[in-house]
Structure formats: structure tokens, C-alpha cells
Amino acid sequence: MRVTAVTCVKNEGPFLLEWIAFNQLIGVTDHLFYSNDCSDGTDALLDALADRGLCQHLPNPAEGRNYQMEALKDARKQDIVINADWVWVADVDEFLNIHVGDHTIPALIDACGDPQAISLNFQFFANDGIETFKDAPVIGQFARSHNPDMWCGESAIEVKSLVRHDFPLQYYGAHRPFQKGKARPEWADGSGRKVPHKFLVAANPRRIRRFPAHGARAFATLNHYALRSLDSYLVKNDRGDVNRENRAFDDTYWRERNDPAWEDTSIQRYLPDLKAALVELKKDKEIKALHDASVKAHVAKRDELVGQPEYQDMQAQLRAASTLPPQEEAMLIELGLLEPAK
Template sequence: MKVLAVLCVRNEAAFLLEWLAHHRACGFTDFLVFSNDCEDGTDVMLDALADQGWLTHIRNDGPYDKGGIQFTALKHAQKLDIVQQADWILPLDVDEFVNIHVGDGTVPALLDALPEATAITLTWRLFGNGDQIRYTDTPVTGTFTKCAPAVLHWPWRASMFKTLYKNDGTYRKLGVHRPRNPDPARLDRSRWFDGEARELDAQFKTKRLFSNFGRSNTALVQLNHYPLGAMESYVLKADRGRAVHSDHALGLDYWVERNFCSDTDTSIARMAVTSAPVLAALKADSTLAPLHQQAVAWRHARFDALMQQEPFRALFGRLLMAGPTRPVSPRAARFMVQYANRARSSSKSATKAP
């Protein structure tokens, strides 16, 4: 059985190896990855991984259609053999990690638990910042464990899902959250189930993007979503821009609406038994290891460069003051002084006559 994950990335090389190791451990057999406008070596790393047979890499450098970068990639993907030959497909982002709670935690175990399903909704569980200021080269799934409660009543975006679906011809186009362009002759035979093994009604077959909120949706499977990361990483995310809504700048509103830290969930850690050896081998590879370290260094250097620009320095200051547990901690205050002094020094140097 071929289980395909489809991914679009830009400047994500520092996180890519962990993401691949985890999803290989979860039972994904194939990866199709699109990259665009990379400055940190993500595209070079993907080429190396493709040479090793890990994945299929395609540069998505444009021009882009009116749907934007990600939809252009998915439109291209639909024509490829790797998509046509897949049995099951799941489009994902690099900050999303599949977390299956049944059997051995793999896709085959989930399909065994839902044998009649032709589509399964993987509802987000949002993982917040947890007061992490500095970006560090540590596994995302182990660093960020503070999250939203299992039952949420607001906002509806916290209940959005990605769809693992059977590639049987019912849907003729990939979509970001759900497959698109259904074949009317096949649609009645499709059967959608949620992460609690509840069969879903007809509206999910054609239009829904989010699960019914105000109840648990993740007993069998959830999608761990890490949209924020460390505060430094969020500044870089704002600099990178959004893949779908590229005209929408990331600010404090996006942060506050996703920074849930009331609960703790470490259930994904059980997959480390299988994924950790895979990740260790990737990081020890003579080609991939220097590319990974280069990407880590790039993130630190890029953050320092952004701190010389007032819009990003202001955003970082707001993040430091918007922690979930206190207005401004002494630690956060030290960071604010540090970067304010650095910016002041840089400004004085720039105004000196040559």
C-alpha cells in the first residue's frame, strides 16, 4: 500500500529531517515535496534526499496561478505519477505531525480501525509557544508539549482538519485541507469518518474544512499542529510569509488566536522509539548533516538581521509581552533590552560618515 504525504516548504531545512523521520515511522511510504524561493538550503537538502530515494522534489519557483503558491503546487502534483499511483494521500505542512492513537501508531493501524472509511479527517490540536523564546535545534515534538484542550468552543479555526483520503478517483484534485473536484458518479459511495470513528454527513464530502467544535475529535487520530514555535521562529515565519494567504501579514492576532498552552499532550512521544533512529541516521549522513547545520545557522543569522528592522523588532517585543502566564517576565525584559541596544548601536553605525 502506497501512502503519500504532499508537502510545500520554504526555508524549512532545519525542521525537515525530523518531519520526514516521524512520518516514515507513522507508515507514510512516499513523499512529494515542493520548494520555492529557498535561502537556507532547503532545496539543496531536498535534492540530496531525492538522490537517496527518500522523496520526490520539485522546485515550485513560479509563475503562480491566482490560487497562490501552494495551490499551484497541488495543481501540478495532480498530474504526477507518484500521485496517480498512491493508494492514500494526505497533504500536510511542515509544522503538522500526524499523531495516531490506535494500534502501533501507523496509518495501516488507523485504516484497520476504520475499514469502511474512504476519507478520514485529522483535526488539528494546536500546540502553543509554551514561553519558548530562543530557537534551538531540538525536536519540535519534544520541545512543544503545551496545547489546547481536547474540547474547544472557540475559535473555529482550531478545529480545522486535513484529510487522509483514498485515491480511488472520487476526487480529481488535491486540496490544502480536503480533496476537491468530486466525481458525482462516485460521491455517494464515499464514506467520511472523523478522528473519533463517527461517520460524517454529506456536507463533509464537498465543502467542510473544520470539525464540529465543542466536542472531542481526536480519540483515534489527531494532527499535532505547531503553528508558532519559538518566538524567534515566529518572527522568521512572519518574514517568510504565508503559503496560501500570501497577502496576509502575520502579526500578534495570529499568535494570540493559536497560542494555547492550558493542557499538556506528550502522546506523540511514543513514536520516537521508531523515528529517533531514523532521524539520527539522517543527521549523521555525510551530505545531510552539514546541510542541516547550515540551515540552523541560517535561522540564527536571519533572526539577528531581522532585529535590525523596526517592524520585526516591534513584533518580537509584542511577542515577549504577550506570554500566556505573565505580562513581561524578567527573562523577556532582558531580551528586549539586548535587542534594543543592538538596534541602537547598528543605527549609530549606519549614520556615521564613511
């Protein structure tokens, strides 16, 4: 079975080897990376990996700012996607945590009855007070999340999707495929059940990227490490090319994903094999040197940012931020169970 992972990256150098090695463990056979405007050596590392047949690396074709959708449009023309049995569209901070069989994509597909698409609900993993970037597997560092059935007061949680080669595809979306016309493909959730009808037909614009997570994760969950360490989050914000001059930093994204109410270490079942795979990859001296250079660049960018007053303010604001999501905090205040912050 050929499974191709498609992703877009910018300055993700320190995290590439873990994501590729993890995906290989769960059955991904091919990787297609699109990169743009990298300054940490991400592109050089991807080129070296491509030279060794470990991925295909292309410049992002987007001429405007719609990087992901332009890349997904281009991906349909690439043999690595055309010849795949399944396509997995995901980001480098997303890890497919499979709970059935031998914990691989083929086992997930078999458990779901081999449908034409499988959509897996996110579980957002909190920063949980981890400040310092560490060059070690992300899946081993962060083990707390929101209640997997509820996120920010919502039972419907976003998904990412595996897509079979015969899906009646109109186009790939970042979270789900969209089918042609009135086609009704066989489409399962992470428990092998049919996805909700409104999700299937995208009848409600607010629900085209999500559906209720309760009962939908028996076979797999999508672990999303959107925050990582505080160091890495500062670097991520710089990467976003946002002008914050003369306005306050909005910590909503951080607070919505930094709820540590739930402990879940299930993905750490992969850690021994992942660590061994990373050792093998780094036996290649060039690959190791390029990885180490990206780590050094990541730390140097952190050091540069924390020397700037606006990032010092951001760092302090995130350290002090409530670990209650804004929606949950507002509800508790309204019920008189929590005093408003002064």
C-alpha cells in the same frame, strides 16, 4: 501499502529531516515536496534527499501566489501520487498523532474501517514561552495546547485529510479533497465515524475545512506546531514577504494559537524511534552538513531580524501578548470577569 505525503515548503530546512523521519515511522512511504524561493538551503537539502530516494523534489509550478493549489494540481500528474494507495496532504509543521494499534497510518485506516477518506482535526500547540530556536525535534519541545474540543470559542476545528486512491476526486484541497458531482464517498473522522453531512457536501462555506472536534479524535489527532519558538516565528514572518512599514503588527494569528491551557504529551511516544532515525539520517555526511547549514542560516536570519526596529517591536509585542485567544478574552471582558487591557 504506499502512502505519499505531498507538501509545499519555503525556508523549512531545519525541520525537514524530523518531518520525513516522523512520517516514515507512521507509515508514509513516499514524499513529494514542492519548493519556491528558498534562501536557507531547503532546496539543496531536498535535492540531496531526492538523490538518495528519500523524496521527490520539484520546483513549485505556480506563476502567481497560489502556490499550494497549483502544486496540488500538478501533484495529480506525478507517478508518486498516481501510484499511491493513499495521499496525505499536509505541511511540515503538522504531525499525525495516531492513538490506535501500532500508531501507524495502516492501523488508523484499519480502525476507521478502510474508508475512502479520513479527515483529522487540528490541535494547535502553543509557543508556551519558548523563545530560543533549538535544533531538536519539535514534537519533544512543545507540549501545551488549547482544549482540543474548543479553539477560539469554536467547537468546529480545521482538518487535514488522508485520501484513498479510489476517492471520486475532483481536486485536492489543502485541507480536504473535493469529490465529483453528487458522489458520496465513504468518509470518516478521526474516530471512524462518518463526517458530518454539511462537511461532506461542503454545503456551508464556513465549514468546508472544519467540523466539531469533540468525539472525533479517538483514533488520531493532527498536532499543528504553527508557532514553534519565538525565534522561528520571527523568521516565519519574514518568509511571508509582508510589508509592515507604517502599520502595526497584527498578533492575532499568534494569540489564536498560543493558548497553553492543555498539556498533551501523547505524541512523544514516537520520540525514541524518531531520535534514532535522525541519527541514522545524519550519518550521511552530506545530509548532515546540509541540515547544519540550514540551521545556521535560520539562526543568522533570526539575528538579522532582531537587529531591525520593526522586528524588535514585534518580538516585544509577542512576548507581552495575552495567552488568552482574542475571542475568549473578549467574552471574559463582556461577562465582567476580566479587566480590559490598558
